[in-house]
């Protein structure tokens with residue numbers, strides 16, 4: 001009788017431990033199932049890489065000869081965004097729900113915490129339709145960094161310090177050119193306006209991420225073609241007004257008009273020296 005009681009007592013305690021573990025477990029990591037989905041998808045891709053002979057190429061055996069000289073494709077651009085959401089938690093949730101179809105490699109919270117959500121060698125879904133110079137499908141060639149910001153806020157110092165740290169590492173690892181650190185608005189004029197005009201592009205360029213002009217004390221040549229200059233920098237000038245808007249969001253943040261002033265033209269004259 002007593003034995004049964006003790007047994008019952010123990011199984012009760014045991015059950016309680018399991019419940020506590022489960023609830024604490026949920027509290028610790030709400031992303032258990034999306035992490036599992038990530039692992040599953042990564043496993044599928046690794047299976048694809050291991051496939052021999054290739055089954056998705058023009059020729060199958062016997063016309064497959066594996067070369068000995070290759071490596072993984074590498075990102076060549078970094079595209080910076082603001083999340084236009086109200087918290088990091090909200091963004092993590094957005095990027096872990098399949099129906100949203102959006103993601104980025106990194107999310108930087110207001111306190112400087114950096115979440116790494118996707119292997120740098122894999123393709124994120126953050127750029128969408130866009131063009132920079134002759135580069136299209138920027139999702140395939142870029143790393144996406146989302147900074148927690150509701151769209152109008154000032155970026156926190158902790159965010160910028162963390163961002164600079166991530167950029168430094170990416171630049172070194174993938175040898176990304178100085179001019180290829182750009183914003184979402186730069187590649188998608190008229191469609192995107194992030195990161196907002198509080199973003200410290202000049203400070204970034206001083207650290208080697210993106211270009212900035214040295215002076216505005218220059219003369220604008222009489223035959224200066226501003227649209228051509230925008231195109232040379234990388235902007236898609238299909239719609240000139242929208243290209244000017246994106247340019248000003250990045251380089252003339254104090255002026256939200258879509259007009260290209262003489263002062264703006266001086267900036268362009270200086271800037272194209274860097275891109276040429």
Ligand SMILES: [Zn+2]
Nearest residue numbers: 081082184194
């Ligand atoms: Zn964006």
